[in-house]
Amino acid sequence: xxxxxxxxxxxxxxxxxxxxxxxxxxxxxxxxxxxxxxxxxxxxxxxxxxxxxxxxxxxxxxxxxxxxxxxxxxxxxxxxxxxxxxxxxxxxxxxxxxxxxxxxxxxxxxxxxxxxxxxxxxxxxxxxxxxxxxxxxxxxxxxxxxxxxxxxxxxxxxxxxxxxxxxxxxxxxxxxxxxxxxxxxxxxxxxxxxxxxxxxxxxxxxxxxxxxxxxxxxxxxxxxxxxxxxxxxxxxxxxxxxxxxxxxxxxxxxxxxxxxxxxxxxxxxxxxxxxxxxxxxxxxxxxxxxxxxxxxxxxxxxxxxxxxxxxxxxxxxxxxxxxxxxxxxxxxxxxxxxxxxxxxxxxxxxxxxxxxxxxxxxxxxxxxxxxxxxxxxxxxxxxxxxxxxxxxxxxxxxxxxxxxxxxxxxxxxxxxxxxxxxxxxxxxxxxxxxxxxxxxxxxxxxxxxxxxxxxxxxxxxxxxxxxxxxxxxxxxxxxxxxxxxxxxxxxxxxxxxxxxxxx
Numbered sequence: 001x002x003x004x005x006x007x008x009x010x011x012x013x014x015x016x017x018x019x020x021x022x023x024x025x026x027x028x029x030x031x032x033x034x035x036x037x038x039x040x041x042x043x044x045x046x047x048x049x050x051x052x053x054x055x056x057x058x059x060x061x062x063x064x065x066x067x068x069x070x071x072x073x074x075x076x077x078x079x080x081x082x083x084x085x086x087x088x089x090x091x092x093x094x095x096x097x098x099x100x101x102x103x104x105x106x107x108x109x110x111x112x113x114x115x116x117x118x119x120x121x122x123x124x125x126x127x128x129x130x131x132x133x134x135x136x137x138x139x140x141x142x143x144x145x146x147x148x149x150x151x152x153x154x155x156x157x158x159x160x161x162x163x164x165x166x167x168x169x170x171x172x173x174x175x176x177x178x179x180x181x182x183x184x185x186x187x188x189x190x191x192x193x194x195x196x197x198x199x200x201x202x203x204x205x206x207x208x209x210x211x212x213x214x215x216x217x218x219x220x221x222x223x224x225x226x227x228x229x230x231x232x233x234x235x236x237x238x239x240x241x242x243x244x245x246x247x248x249x250x251x252x253x254x255x256x257x258x259x260x261x262x263x264x265x266x267x268x269x270x271x272x273x274x275x276x277x278x279x280x281x282x283x284x285x286x287x288x289x290x291x292x293x294x295x296x297x298x299x300x301x302x303x304x305x306x307x308x309x310x311x312x313x314x315x316x317x318x319x320x321x322x323x324x325x326x327x328x329x330x331x332x333x334x335x336x337x338x339x340x341x342x343x344x345x346x347x348x349x350x351x352x353x354x355x356x357x358x359x360x361x362x363x364x365x366x367x368x369x370x371x372x373x374x375x376x377x378x379x380x381x382x383x384x385x386x387x388x389x390x391x392x393x394x395x396x397x398x399x400x401x402x403x404x405x406x407x408x409x410x411x412x413x414x415x416x417x418x419x420x421x422x423x424x425x426x427x428x429x430x431x432x433x434x435x436x437x438x439x440x441x442x443x444x445x446x447x448x449x450x451x452x453x454x455x456x457x458x459x460x461x462x463x464x465x466x467x468x469x470x471x472x473x474x475x476x477x478x479x480x481x482x483x484x485x486x487x488x489x490x491x492x493x494x495x496x497x498x499x500x501x502x503x
Contacts, residue, residue: 021197022220022415025148027057027074027206028213057206057214057279057382059170062146063157064113071106071167074216075280076204076247076392077379078171079178079186080128081145082136082158083108090163105167110141110159117142119156126158128179136160140180145187147218150196156184169280172202172216174394176245188394191218198418200394204279206386208406209341217413224410226389226402226427231333235397236274247277247392249399251380253326254290256297258319263297266290272328273378277390277399281381285374292373300369301362309347310369311362317343325384333401337387342370391422402427 056073063070063083070083084107090096091104110116119140129135138161142154158179160168171177175186191197197219205225206214215222221230236248250272254265266273266286273287295302301311321339326332347366350356370383391400393416400422414423 021195022413023148023150023191023196023218024220024413025059025061025216025218026213027059027216056282058167059147059216061170063108064110064143065115066113067144067146068108068112069106070108072170073167073280074204075169075171075278076173077276077278077280078128078130078169079173079175080126080158080171080180081155081169081187082126082128082138082160082171083168084136084163084166085110085138085159085161088138088161088163090166096164100164100166102166104163108159108168110143113143115144115153117154126160126179128158134164136163136165138162147187152187152190152194152196155187155190156180172392173247174243174245176241176243188218192418197416199396199416199420201392201396201416201422203389203391204385205389205404206279206382207404208386211407220413220415221391221423221425223412223414223425223427224408225405227405227429228402229424229426230389230391230400230402230422231328232393232398232400232422233328233332235399239274244397247399248274249277249327251275251325251327251378252329252332253324255324255326256294256321257324258321262324265293265297275378275380277385277392278379278381279385281379282383283370283372283379283381284383285372285377285379285381287375287378288373291371294371295369298369302373303362304372307356310372311347311366312343312369313363314343314345314365314367317345317367325380327399327401335384335388335401335403337384341386342383344368344370389427393422396421398422 058071059074060069060071062068072081072083084091084104086107086109088104088107090100091107097103110118119142125137126140127135127137136158138159140156141159142156145152145155145157170187172186172188175183175189178184178186185193188200188202192200199219202216202218203221203225204214204216205222215225233249235244236250237243238245238248250268251266251274252272253267255262256265266289273290291302294300295310298312298316303309303311317340319339323337323339323342324334325337326334345367347356347361347368351358386406387404389402389404391398393400398421405428408428414425416422
């Protein structure tokens, strides 16, 4: 069994911060990445691997005194920060490296830090496992960590001496989701406790698929990175524990659009679909009742039980198709995702590596599709998040969403103040605006029988806008359904699973 991994070179972005208490950190990802494929018997099977083995968004931080540079995956789906010990098994064992796709990306040596302090209470040891079965074990320790040049003192972190993952992780979720038996202050908690930011809140900007860098702002928002107004939705409680432990929001509809025609793939009847906004997941995962409709519309081939992939014709990469995700109620925020964020042209690379046989593919021009079926936990990963500007407000239990202004070249950072809420600040003006409406759609009913009329996207031209900071924004194509006929299509790609802790 072998997994391929891309070793990342993370970089820190320069961000103009005019606020008093905002901590920025640049994040980057591999430009060339492949979903991990495992060989089992005579078939190739993709397991739900976290992005540490298949790509992901990394942040370069410094741990210890003097600071040791470590590349960590940014993950909103978990809450522990952990690093790999320089003598961890994966770092020194060639057999493990063969199985798990290479050695360690960046490690930490506690003997080289004057501020290192082991935490040993006889009960709590660091042990974390993700839904894909990967994980890490070791000790908890305290040390200084520097992000974006800002030092956070005495942060409790995991030190992995045994790991099947080749990079550490920067978990920025709820404190209730830490792996330790004894609760402790997370990095978000300490940022507030040490007066570095005003509110337990941060904004996430991944940028589009063709860009290798994005930004996280702890304690602030950047109005140049989104279009129009931020709209908030409530974070939902965990159905099992009744606590707030993940960034779960209500997805009320998923609609595909082309040339003014739309078809619904999901609409709450009457309940919305709880989905987790998880930067530690590359793809998006839905119940089969949703993915079946999508695959049928696109003539996609679900091969997840064999190769671990869903195949789709690469011609869809050039189609003017969008997917509109609406959250909350009928007037909730709508995020429009272009099809080229959802179809991944990675099959030729697999063929070149000998992991797929071209003669066995269902299409001559095959790509992989970025939505996969799942049960129990439904995730909106990076294939969705790249099109959204997301503000995670842990204090007020809100998620604010707006359309991302991809490839923005300017920055205007506003502080989220202590005791306050997400600022009511308008972003840039877009040439194409997405707004929620309630209109009957051809072939999908007029609001009777199956609930109210479908929420769609109204495309409004703003060509005369004078805002010049939006010159880097990719124009979202007007829907054009003629290429697909009356029967509409929509879709997603295939890859890797979420960094949601198994409790």
